[in-house]
Amino acid sequence: MNTLEAIRTRRSIREYTDQPVSHDAIEELLNAAMNAPSAANEQPWQFIVIDDRNILDRIPTISPYAEMCTRAQVAVLVCADLRLLRMPDFWVQDCAAATENLLLAAHEIGLGAVWTGVYPVEDRVQGFRTLFSLPDHIVPFALVPIGHPASVPSREERDRKDRIHHNTW
């Protein structure tokens, strides 16, 4: 599909079928994530692919808005690696761009996904740190549950001409 169409038709998918998600598909999504731009091209990301049912089922106790993990086939925890930074200021933006690429790629190949926020909510950050025994330099940033869509929300019109200004505020 054309990129503009993908951007306009992507929705947050929270209901999934029981169909497994292939390893190849997950690699495709992570390749897309890793092709995001980053400040000074630092690429400061790490990814944990979670397909262990026991772990997926425990995630809602850490992150209440990630309850769809109990139904997802797989989830990706996008993390920042602070050891990869030369500039401290932009890793949140870099990881957000990577996460958006991952969501768009999922939509392109027919999967459904949803961005659930982790950083900077302290109890969620700490919960994922504990669950995965993360070292101090790895910051859990966002969790993306993924599956084949069972239900797709309708298209939403988000074009807001009142948000566009010309040469002045």
Add this chain to the structure above:
Amino acid sequence: MNTLEAIRTRRSIREYTDQPVSHDAIEELLNAAMNAPSAANEQPWQFIVIDDRNILDRIPTISPYAEMCTRAQVAVLVCADLRLLRMPDFWVQDCAAATENLLLAAHEIGLGAVWTGVYPVEDRVQGFRTLFSLPDHIVPFALVPIGHPASVPSREERDRKDRIHHNTW
């Protein structure tokens, strides 16, 4: 182009031809930006489209890494509107997703663009606040110079299997 191809072939474009960028093209880019996901669907963004040559030429004095504004036909200042927030924690991520969509859309329609960081570098934030007389609730987030590409960097391989972990760190 297919979304995966767009994601993989997008590069930061810093050299532009003198060909103008149409208003329709800019609206297409902003529509893509506004279709980004956002926490609680807050859509906390505002955009200033800058095509006044005097303003474009002054930007490098505010943001040294945005010197390509002197050659760009237009630039978009992505801003956050703090009055639109119900949740304070996620607007940086929301604006980053919008910026990434804008860059991908530019690549899709044959334009070149580059993400130059503003927030949270205090002197850049203050510089754009002053340049556009922004009210306190509007935070300049990122500046994206845009034009028809005069020079395209070669493809870069960013796939890093060592950044992928399975069910554990």
